[in-house]
Amino acid sequence: MKKVIFVTYVFPPMAAVGSQRVVNFCRFLPNHGWQPVVLTVKGGHNTSWDNSLLKKIPDTIVYRTNTLEPYFWLSSLRKSNTEAFSKNKTTAEQSEPVSKLSLLKRIKQFLLLFLRVPDEIIFWLPFAVLKGIQVVKEEQISVIISTSPPVTSHICASLIARFTKIPHIVDFRDLWTLNHTYDQRHYPPFFRKYDKWWENLVLNRASEIVTASPAFTKLLQKHLSGKITIKTITNGFDYTDVDLNRIFRSASGKKMNILYAGSIYSDFNPEFFLEALSEWIQDKQIDPHTVAVDFYGNCGFDYSEWLKQLKLDTLVSFHGFIPRDQLLKRMETADYLLLLLGFKDEYKSVIPAKLFDYLATGIRILAIAPNGITVELIKKYNAGSWQCSPDKTAMKSLIDRLYTCAINGTTEEKKYRYIKEIDRSYLAGELANILDQHAADNIENQRKL
Structure with a gap:
C-alpha cells in the first residue's frame, strides 16, 4: 500500500475543527489504497482537547516532534480572563493605535507581531523539517500533504518535499493572504510582503492545491492565473x-x-x-x-x-x-x-x-x-x-x-x-485520486532521470 504523509499542526487530541478533516482523511484513505502517516507536534497550543478522536484512526502512523512557541508564552503574560461583553467593544474591535502606546508596550507589540508572521508556530519549522525528511525516507512516502491553518505546515512540507524530491499537495481549509479575515490582522507593509514571500515560495513549488470551498478555488485560480491545478474537496460528515x-x-x-x-x-x-x-x-x-x-x-x-x-x-x-x-x-x-x-x-x-x-x-x-x-x-x-x-x-x-x-x-x-457529496468516505476517495495521479507522475519522472 502506498503511503502519504500529512504535515499538520492541528491534530488530535487537539479538538480544533481542522482536526476533523485530517482524521477523516486518515480514517478512509486505506479503503482507497493509501496508508496515512502524520507528522505533528507534541502538545501544542489549543483551547479544546478530545482524546476520543484518536480512537477513530488506530492504524494511522503518527510522528510527533518538539516545538518552540514563544508567541503563546509572551501573549500569555496578558490578562486571559473571559471579558464581559459590551456593545461598545465588539469581538471585531481594532486594537489601540500604536501612537498611544508606551515604549514598552510598543516593543512588546512589535515582538508579538514578529513572532506571528506568517503565523504563531513558525518555530516548529526546524523540528518538523528534520523529522519529516527522516520519516519520508524511512516510511518510503510517495506524496506529502500539508493542511492549514496554520500555514507553517505548508512551509515545512514544501522544504521536506524539496529535499526528498516527492510531490507536495497544499490543502487550504482557509486561504493564506487571500483569507477573508486577513485585513483584520493589521500587518504593516513589511510584514505583509514577508508573509507573501513565504506564500509564493510554497505555491510556486507545490504540485497541486486543494481547497475546502469552491469559492476559495475560484479566488486562487484568479490569483495564480492557471499556473497550478487547483481542486475542491469540501469538508463533510462521517456517516459511520x-x-x-x-x-x-x-x-x-x-x-x-x-x-x-x-x-x-x-x-x-x-x-x-x-x-x-x-x-x-x-x-x-x-x-x-x-x-x-x-x-x-x-x-x-x-x-x-x-x-x-x-x-x-x-x-x-x-x-x-x-x-x-x-x-x-x-x-x-x-x-x-x-x-x-x-x-x-x-x-x-x-x-x-x-x-x-x-x-x-x-x-x-x-x-x-x-x-x-x-x-x-x-x-x-x-x-x-x-x-x-x-x-x-x-x-x-x-x-x-x-x-x-x-x-x-x-x-x-x-x-x-x-x-453522497458530503460523505467523508467519498471525499477521501476524491483525495486518493489526486494522490494516485501524483504518485504515478513522480515514478515516471524518476524513470526519466
Missing part, C-alpha cells in the same frame, strides 16, 4: 458515526429549541440574532419558557450581563466546548440549528465545517449569512432558512414563522440524511 435508519424527535415538546455548534469569534457572533429574538419576544408577548437557545463551543466573551439587559438570561445558555459525540446527541434535540456568518461580503466564500454536520442531521438550518456559497448549499439541499441582511424586522418575521412551526409540532420528526 450515526444510524441512518434511526428516527429521533425533539425532547421538549411544545417548545422551540435552537442550537448553535462551534466557536464564537470576530463577526461570527450571535449579537444581531439575540437582539432580534429579544425584540420579537417582547413585541409578540411570547412566553419565554417556550423558547430555548443553546450555544456549544468556545466563546471569548461573557454574555451573561448583556443577556439580562435583553431579558434573555433564562432562555439562552452558553455551555462551552463538549466532545463531538456528545454534541451530535445534543443536536438531535434541536428544532433548528443556528449558523452565524455575519453579513460582510468577504464571508461569501466561507463554508463553515459545521454546515456539513447540520446538513447531515436533517434538522432545519437557520443561517445568518451573506448571500454566498453557504446559502447556495442550504438552497441546493432545501435544508432551511436564511437571513442575508441586517434587517431586524425581517429577522423577527423569520423567527416568528419558525416558532409557529415548532410549536405546532411540524419540526418534531427527524432523521439523518445521506448526501
Whole structure:
C-alpha cells in the first residue's frame, strides 16, 4: 500500500475543527489504497482537547516532534480572563493605535507581531523539517500533504518535499493572504510582503492545491492565473458515526429549541440574532419558557450581563466546548440549528465545517449569512432558512414563522440524511485520486532521470 504523509499542526487530541478533516482523511484513505502517516507536534497550543478522536484512526502512523512557541508564552503574560461583553467593544474591535502606546508596550507589540508572521508556530519549522525528511525516507512516502491553518505546515512540507524530491499537495481549509479575515490582522507593509514571500515560495513549488470551498478555488485560480491545478474537496460528515435508519424527535415538546455548534469569534457572533429574538419576544408577548437557545463551543466573551439587559438570561445558555459525540446527541434535540456568518461580503466564500454536520442531521438550518456559497448549499439541499441582511424586522418575521412551526409540532420528526457529496468516505476517495495521479507522475519522472 502506498503511503502519504500529512504535515499538520492541528491534530488530535487537539479538538480544533481542522482536526476533523485530517482524521477523516486518515480514517478512509486505506479503503482507497493509501496508508496515512502524520507528522505533528507534541502538545501544542489549543483551547479544546478530545482524546476520543484518536480512537477513530488506530492504524494511522503518527510522528510527533518538539516545538518552540514563544508567541503563546509572551501573549500569555496578558490578562486571559473571559471579558464581559459590551456593545461598545465588539469581538471585531481594532486594537489601540500604536501612537498611544508606551515604549514598552510598543516593543512588546512589535515582538508579538514578529513572532506571528506568517503565523504563531513558525518555530516548529526546524523540528518538523528534520523529522519529516527522516520519516519520508524511512516510511518510503510517495506524496506529502500539508493542511492549514496554520500555514507553517505548508512551509515545512514544501522544504521536506524539496529535499526528498516527492510531490507536495497544499490543502487550504482557509486561504493564506487571500483569507477573508486577513485585513483584520493589521500587518504593516513589511510584514505583509514577508508573509507573501513565504506564500509564493510554497505555491510556486507545490504540485497541486486543494481547497475546502469552491469559492476559495475560484479566488486562487484568479490569483495564480492557471499556473497550478487547483481542486475542491469540501469538508463533510462521517456517516459511520450515526444510524441512518434511526428516527429521533425533539425532547421538549411544545417548545422551540435552537442550537448553535462551534466557536464564537470576530463577526461570527450571535449579537444581531439575540437582539432580534429579544425584540420579537417582547413585541409578540411570547412566553419565554417556550423558547430555548443553546450555544456549544468556545466563546471569548461573557454574555451573561448583556443577556439580562435583553431579558434573555433564562432562555439562552452558553455551555462551552463538549466532545463531538456528545454534541451530535445534543443536536438531535434541536428544532433548528443556528449558523452565524455575519453579513460582510468577504464571508461569501466561507463554508463553515459545521454546515456539513447540520446538513447531515436533517434538522432545519437557520443561517445568518451573506448571500454566498453557504446559502447556495442550504438552497441546493432545501435544508432551511436564511437571513442575508441586517434587517431586524425581517429577522423577527423569520423567527416568528419558525416558532409557529415548532410549536405546532411540524419540526418534531427527524432523521439523518445521506448526501453522497458530503460523505467523508467519498471525499477521501476524491483525495486518493489526486494522490494516485501524483504518485504515478513522480515514478515516471524518476524513470526519466
